[in-house]
Structure formats: structure tokens, C-alpha cells
Amino acid sequence: MRDVAIVAFAQTRHTDHDTGASEPELIQPVINEVKERTGLDRFGFTCSGSCDYLAGAPFSFVSALDALAAWPPISESHVEMDGAWALYEAWVRLQHGDIDSALVYGFGKSSLGDLRTIMTLQLDPYYLAPLGLDQLSYAALQAAAVGAERPELDEIVRRSRADGRGNPYALDLPDPEGEDFALRPLRKTDVPPITDGAAAIVLATGDLAARLCPNPAYIRGIAHRIEPHYLGLRDLARSPSAADAARAAGVGKGPVEVAELHAQFPHEEIILRRALELDGDTVINPSGGPLAANPVMATGLIRVGEAARRIHDGTARRTVAHAASGPCLQQNLVTVLEA
Amino acid sequence: MPSDPLVAQHVLEFPGGYTRTTGPVIGRFLSELRARRIVGARTAEGRVLVPPLEYDPATGEPVTGEYVEVGPAGTITTWAWVDEPLPGHPLDHPFAWALIKLDGADTALLHAVAADDPKALSAGSRVWPVWRDRPTGHITDLSHFVPEVTKIVSNVRAEYRLQAGGALRVFLEGVARGILLGSRCARCEKVYVPLRLACPECGSDLPDTLELPDTGTITTFAINNLPDPRAPEVPFVSAYILLDGADIPMIALIGDVPAHEVRQGMRVRAVWVPENERTASMANIRWFAPTGEPDVELT
Numbered sequence: 280m281r282d283v284a285i286v287a288f289a290q291t292r293h294t295d296h297d298t299g300a301s302e303p304e305l306i307q308p309v310i311n312e313v314k315e316r317t318g319l320d321r322f323g324f325t326c327s328g329s330c331d332y333l334a335g336a337p338f339s340f341v342s343a344l345d346a347l348a349a350w351p352p353i354s355e356s357h358v359e360m361d362g363a364w365a366l367y368e369a370w371v372r373l374q375h376g377d378i379d380s381a382l383v384y385g386f387g388k389s390s391l392g393d394l395r396t397i398m399t400l401q402l403d404p405y406y407l408a409p410l411g412l413d414q415l416s417y418a419a420l421q422a423a424a425v426g427a428e429r430p431e432l433d434e435i436v437r438r439s440r441a442d443g444r445g446n447p448y449a450l451d452l453p454d455p456e457g458e459d460f461a462l463r464p465l466r467k468t469d470v471p472p473i474t475d476g477a478a479a480i481v482l483a484t485g486d487l488a489a490r491l492c493p494n495p496a497y498i499r500g501i502a503h504r505i506e507p508h509y510l511g512l513r514d515l516a517r518s519p520s521a522a523d524a525a526r527a528a529g530v531g532k533g534p535v536e537v538a539e540l541h542a543q544f545p546h547e548e549i550i551l552r553r554a555l556e557l558d559g560d561t562v563i564n565p566s567g568g569p570l571a572a573n574p575v576m577a578t579g580l581i582r583v584g585e586a587a588r589r590i591h592d593g594t595a596r597r598t599v600a601h602a603a604s605g606p607c608l609q610q611n612l613v614t615v616l617e618a
Numbered sequence: 619m620p621s622d623p624l625v626a627q628h629v630l631e632f633p634g635g636y637t638r639t640t641g642p643v644i645g646r647f648l649s650e651l652r653a654r655r656i657v658g659a660r661t662a663e664g665r666v667l668v669p670p671l672e673y674d675p676a677t678g679e680p681v682t683g684e685y686v687e688v689g690p691a692g693t694i695t696t697w698a699w700v701d702e703p704l705p706g707h708p709l710d711h712p713f714a715w716a717l718i719k720l721d722g723a724d725t726a727l728l729h730a731v732a733a734d735d736p737k738a739l740s741a742g743s744r745v746w747p748v749w750r751d752r753p754t755g756h757i758t759d760l761s762h763f764v765p766e767v768t769k770i771v772s773n774v775r776a777e778y779r780l781q782a783g784g785a786l787r788v789f790l791e792g793v794a795r796g797i798l799l800g801s802r803c804a805r806c807e808k809v810y811v812p813l814r815l816a817c818p819e820c821g822s823d824l825p826d827t828l829e830l831p832d833t834g835t836i837t838t839f840a841i842n843n844l845p846d847p848r849a850p851e852v853p854f855v856s857a858y859i860l861l862d863g864a865d866i867p868m869i870a871l872i873g874d875v876p877a878h879e880v881r882q883g884m885r886v887r888a889v890w891v892p893e894n895e896r897t898a899s900m901a902n903i904r905w906f907a908p909t910g911e912p913d914v915e916l917t
Contacts, residue, residue: 335630396706404636405644406669407728409757411706416715419698420728463699463736507675511717511726512667515696 283373284488284495285616286481287313288584288591290448293476293572297390302329302339306386307346309479313382317481317491320348323378325355326369328362328385329576332397343386354378361385362478362580363541363602363612369482370501379484386477387576394473394575402606403508414606415470417510419462421607422469422546424515435545436468436570443571450474450572471543476574478581496587496598496616500528503612510607521554521601521611528599528613535561536595539582541603543569550608551601561599565589579603583614590618643672646685652755656747658723660684668723669757689720691766692727694743699736708762714739718763730762738765782898788827789813794898796890800864802826808865832888834861834906835914841877848901855880859906873905883913 289312291305314320325347329340340357349355356372358364362385369381389397398414399407436455443449455468481491488495504520504527506513525531538561542548548563557563564570566585569578579602589595596618604610640648643659647670650657659670659681666686673680697716703709708730716739717726732748733739744766753759782790785801789812792799800811801824808819811830816823839857846854848871855877858867872880873889886906896902 332630335628396704399706404638405640405648406757410708410728410730411704412715412728413704413706416698416700416707420696420715420717423698424696460699460701463701465698507671509669509671509725509728511669511719511728512671512675515717 281374281376281484282488282497283370283482283484284492284497285583285587285591286483286488286492286495287316288478288480288587289313289316290478290577290581290584291476291574292448293450293474293574295390295450295472295474297388297475302334302343302386302388303346305388305475306343306384306477306479309477310346310382310384313479313481317380317483319380319481319491321353322380322382322481323354324369324372324381325353326357326365326372326381326383327355328358328360328365328383328580329387330359332400333387333389333391333394333575335392347382360604361541361576361578361602362480363583363600363614364503364579364604366480366482366580366583366614367501367503367612370498373482373484379487381482382479383482383580384477384479385577385580387574388475389473389573389575390475398606406509407606415462415465417606418544418547419465420510421515421550422464422544425546425549426516427546427549431549432466432469432545435542435548439545439564439568439570441567442565443567446567446571448476448572449567452571465544469544469546471569471573472571474572474574474578476572476577476581478574478577478584480580480584480587492591494591494593494618496590496618498614499617500530500532500615501613502527503610505605505610508605508609513607515607516550518550518554518608518611521551521603521608521613522556524611524613525555525599528615530555530599530613530615532615533597533617535597535599537562537565537586537589537598538601539564539566539568539586539598540601541569541579541582543573543578543603545570547603547608551611554611555599555601555613557599579612583616586614586616590616593618641672643670643681646670648755648757648759650685650687651757651759652753654749654753654759655687656689656720656727656760657685658688658720658725660686665724666722667725668720668727686722688722689747691744691746692718692720692723692763694731694739694741694745695719695726696741697731697739697743699739708758713762716745716763718745729760732762732764785813785815790898790900792829793900793902794896796832796893796896796902798830798832798861798888800828800830800861802828809863810866811861811864811868828863830861830863832861832890832903833909834859834864834867834886835916836872836880836882836884836886837867837916838882839872839880841880850905853877857886857906859886870903871905872907874907881913883916885909885911885914 583600586598586600658666658668661674745763803817855872
């Protein structure tokens with residue numbers, strides 16, 4: 280395996296509303312930021328993650344290329360997934376050995392439609408989508424399966440929002456108050472905020488990484504695993520795919536100082552902590568995590584960027600990032616980063 | 619405030635919907651649904667997948683060609699309660715999403731469960747399907763599930779012919795004339811109303827009939843929240859009323875006063891129906907109403 284490191288990370292100051300910026304206008308500032316930071320303006324490979332259903336327009340990711348300077352033609356790819364999977368594709372591409380840098384970005388404006396029912400469109404069209412099963416409905420089923428005590432869930436939301444207030448890129452959300460249900464047993468305060476935002480990361484190999492960044496965050500393990508899509512085939516209280524991905528990425532081979540988890544609901548954090556076997560010594564989501572800013576399709580990539588940032592700034596030597604996709608943590612991607 | 623002319627609604631829609639092929643396994647399941655049967659596919663390892671998939675997710679092996687009828691009833695394993703259904707949901711009133719392990723299946727089916735309220739459901743609850751009137755071969759041929767029958771309503775009705783004879787006949791004939799008749803026991807020195815032929819304390823005959831006034835005092839009362847055909851509205855008050863001169867209270871409705879103002883010691887008078895409507899029945903007294911006199915200290 281070639282050594283691949285994250286050498287730059289940038290994200291937007293996420294908003295809880297549509298500012299009117301087009302997708303290229305949303306992306307361009309973060310692309311420019313990582314270009315300036317690395318001094319690179321061409322990359323061996325470029326890969327993005329987004330979802331056309333968020334904008335309601337086919338191939339909307341193609342017009343987003345306007346933000347990149349894509350002429351003369353660049354080597355480019357896209358995943359209809361969170362940008363974290365674009366990072367995985369870029370990491371695989373870098374293993375080919377013929378290029379030494381990659382640009383990865385993810386973006387999404389979940390303010391444009393009704394995210395709750397747009398998420399129904401990702402479900403299988405035979406058994407689930409015709410029932411109108413929506414994002415909060417399946418999340419509530421998983422919360423019921425976990426059956427966590429209310430104080431533990433409330434504390435996760437409180438901690439996430441407090442950390443988010445300390446993060447200039449996350450939303451300013453108050454301490455959770457009120458006991459209204461969104462969809463029992465989910466409380467309204469358990470629901471992640473609707474968020475627009477984008478993020479970009481530059482990957483570099485070997486000597487280039489060391490030249491571009493004083494403290495590169497080396498990817499020492501990266502793996503993703505998937506479970507059956509249909510919820511009735513799974514034990515929703517556990518995530519064996521996250522546990523498998525964590526083992527494959529080598530999470531347990533050393534202490535984890537910081538873990539950034541793509542937990543959109545507090546019960547997901549409980550499932551993931553168990554699956555990744557994180558103990559009380561690991562700081563979870565110091566950025567505030569998805570409960571403080573959830574720009575869908577960038578949220579997972581931001582977990583990787585936040586985990587890398589702790590190594591870039593010298594505050595940690597070994598961190599873990601997790602990204603999820605599909606209903607009820609169907610697919611999980613785990614990345615281990617080291618100084 | 620005028621709306622921003624540069625904000626517009628955008629609709630993404632595929633008119634008529636996509637046509638999707640089902641493949642042989644899902645197609646068989648949906649065809650069975652159309653015939654109002656629920657089937658699963660047996661895997662090479664012998665498990666029954668419901669709803670069926672073409673491949674066993676545990677092994678990646680194709681499922682066998684054996685289809686097993688399951689259910690129709692099943693057991694809830696996990697559920698969540700929807701207080702505010704969305705337009706696309708299967709039911710337009712509060713309902714539960716549930717994972718339902720149908721009898722004979724090794725996996726759970728996700729569907730809606732109709733219940734009066736979330737207290738009616740728990741993991742382990744038994745549920746049965748409700749079919750749509752015209753199944754077409756679609757997962758929504760199962761309209762939803764409902765809890766297993768655990769109780770029924772039994773109607774009881776029997777008819778009798780009752781005759782007021784003896785003391786009751788005399789009393790009701792008095793009521794027909796707007797008079798309340800009682801009896802006095804000379805030995806016990808007690809006045810009973812309604813009229814009776816023997817003293818319930820000493821057993822003596824009670825030959826003395828006397829007329830009692832239609833005024834009295836409330837000794838105790840109850841506020842009733844269940845409707846009663848004799849009461850004008852809910853809540854209503856039924857009370858023990860000690861008629862002036864009587865030693866035993868009689869039970870009657872209280873009216874013309876809010877329920878929360880009724881109190882022990884309150885003075886009341888019978889409200890009679892108009893004379894031309896009177897019969898030999900206690901219905902002659904609509905209820906007792908406060909007289910406005912000062913309350914009486916009850917001993």
C-alpha cells in the first residue's frame with residue numbers, strides 16, 4: 280500500500296437555510312481554500328459525492344464541476360453518495376501508483392426540499408418506498424430497537440450542540456429543551472438540523488504529502504462494509520457492518536484519541552461507539568458532529584476532515600472517522616488516521 | 619410582504635411512475651399477495667425470508683424455488699409511533715410502523731399497524747393483516763396490520779313485564795298527583811320515603827301513610843361523567859336528598875345548578891313536569907333544584 284495522507288481540509292460555514300447560492304457557488308470557496316493551502320491547482324484525480332435528489336435535477340453534480348477549473352479536461356469521477364465514499368474512491372485510485380494527488384469534495388443543500396421524504400427515494404422500490412417510509416420513520420424504528428435511556432440520549436444531543444456552538448463552521452443550536460416527539464420514540468431534539476454546506480479534502484502520497492503539509496494525517500486504514508437493505512433482515516440494535524469495517528481498518532490496533540462519527544441521531548452514536556469498541560478515553564465528535572451541522576452528502580466527508588484536522592494542528596496523533604450511508608446505518612466507512 | 623419573484627416552486631415527477639420489472643422472486647411474492655396470501659422464499663440453509671429476496675443476504679446463495687406460505691398473523695419485534703402521518707403514509711390517522719415477524723418466517727416484514735393509541739402496542743404484540751379491497755400485486759395490497767383480537771363486546775338484552783303492586787303502587791299513584799307519600803314507624807319513630815308496608819328495622823306493619831313536602835337537603839352526592847338517558851347532560855349530579863320530615867334519604871338527580879356548585883347541606887326542591895305531562899312515574903320529577911335557602915348543618 281502507498282502511504283496516502285490528508286494534507287488539506289476546508290468546509291463552508293454551514294447554514295440552516297438556503298442562502299440562494301448555486302451549487303458551484305457553494306463549492307468554489309472550499310475548493311479555492313484547499314488549492315491555496317496546498318499550492319496545487321491541478322490534481323491527479325478528482326472525485327465528488329452528492330445526490331441529485333437534493334437539488335431535484337438530474338446530473339446536478341456535472342454543473343458543479345464549473346467550480347473546479349475542469350479545462351483542459353481533468354480525470355474526474357463522482358459517487359451518488361456522501362463525499363466520504365468519494366474519498367475512498369480517490370484513495371483506491373492513488374494506490375494505482377501513477378498519480379500523487381487527489382481532490383475530493385462533497386456538497387449538499389438539504390434546505391431545498393423535504394429531506395424527510397426525499398430520503399424515501401433511496402429505499403427499495405418494491406417493499407419499502409411504496410409504503411412512504413420516511414427518514415424519521417425508519418430512524419425511529421432503529422431508536423426503538425436500541426431502547427436507550429432518555430438521559431443518555433439527551434446528553435449526546437446536549438454535548439453535540441454545545442460542541443457545535445464552539446465550532447465556527449457548525450450551527451448555533453441551543454441546549455435541547457422540550458419533550459415533543461418527532462416520531463415516537465424520537466424527540467424533536469433528536470433530529471439533526473437541516474443544513475446546507477460543502478467540504479473539500481486534498482489527498483497526497485509519499486514525499487508530496489510531506490512537502491504540502493507539516494503534519495500530514497496518514498490514512499493507516501480505510502474500509503467499508505454493508506448490510507442488507509431491508510430493515511426486517513437486520514438486528515437494528517447493532518451494526519455488524521460498522522464493526523467489520525472498524526476491524527478491517529484496524530481501529531483497535533491503538534488508542535483512539537478522537538472519533539468523528541456520522542451519527543445523525545443520538546441512538547446512532549450509541550450503536551457506533553459499541554461497534555467501533557470506543558471506550559471512555561476517546562473524545563467523540565468534538566466538532567459537534569451531525570447533530571450540530573448535517574450538510575447531507577458532505578457530513579461524512581467532514582467527519583474525515585475533522586479527524587484529520589486534529590492531527591494537522593498537533594492536538595492528536597491517532598484519530599478515527601466514520602461515515603454512513605443508507606437507511607439505519609446500512610453502510611459504514613471507517614478511516615484510521617495517524618500523524 | 620410580496621413574495622420574492624426569484625423564488626419558485628420546482629417539482630420533480632415522473633408522470634405515471636416508473637415501470638419496474640420485478641424478477642421471478644419478488645414477482646411471485648406480489649402475485650401471491652394479489653391472491654391474498656403471504657409467502658416467503660426458503661433459503662438453501664432452510665430459513666424463510668419474508669418478504670423474499672433473490673439471494674440470501676447471509677450467504678449470497680440464490681434462494682431455493684420453494685415458497686412457503688406464512689402468517690397471516692405475526693409478532694411485532696420493533697415499532698415506532700407516528701403522531702402526524704405524512705401524505706405518503708399508508709394511514710391518515712396516527713399509526714405505528716412495525717417490524718413484524720410473520721408466523722413461519724425467519725425475518726421481519728416492515729409495515730404499518732393501526733391501533734387506537736401507542737399503549738395498545740408493544741414488542742411481542744400479535745397483529746393480523748387487513749387486505750385492500752382490490753389487490754393488484756403490490757406491497758400495499760396489505761393495507762396495514764391490526765392487533766390480534768383480545769376482547770369482544772357482548773350485548774345483553776332481556777325484556778320483562780314489571781307491575782307496581784302493594785306499597786309502590788300507592789306511592790306512584792301519589793307521585794301522579796304530585797305528592798310524595800311516606801310511612802311512619804311508631805315503634806322506631808322513623809319516617810320512610812318512598813312509602814313501604816313494613817319497617818325495615820323492627821319489622822312492624824306501617825299502617826300510617828303521610829304526605830311529605832317536596833323540599834329537602836342534600837346529604838351526599840356524586841358527579842357522574844358517564845351519560846345516562848335520564849340525565850340532561852354530562853357531567854350530572856345524583857344526590858341523596860333527605861326530604862323535610864323524613865329520616866331516610868332518597869336518591870334523585872340535581873339540576874339547574876353547575877355540578878361543581880352542588881354541596882352537602884344544600885336546600886333543594888323537586889322540579890315537577892307540567893301537570894298535563896304527569897304519569898304514575900318518578901319521571902314526574904325532572905330533578906331537584908336549589909331553593910336558594912341557606913345551607914343546613916348536617917348532623
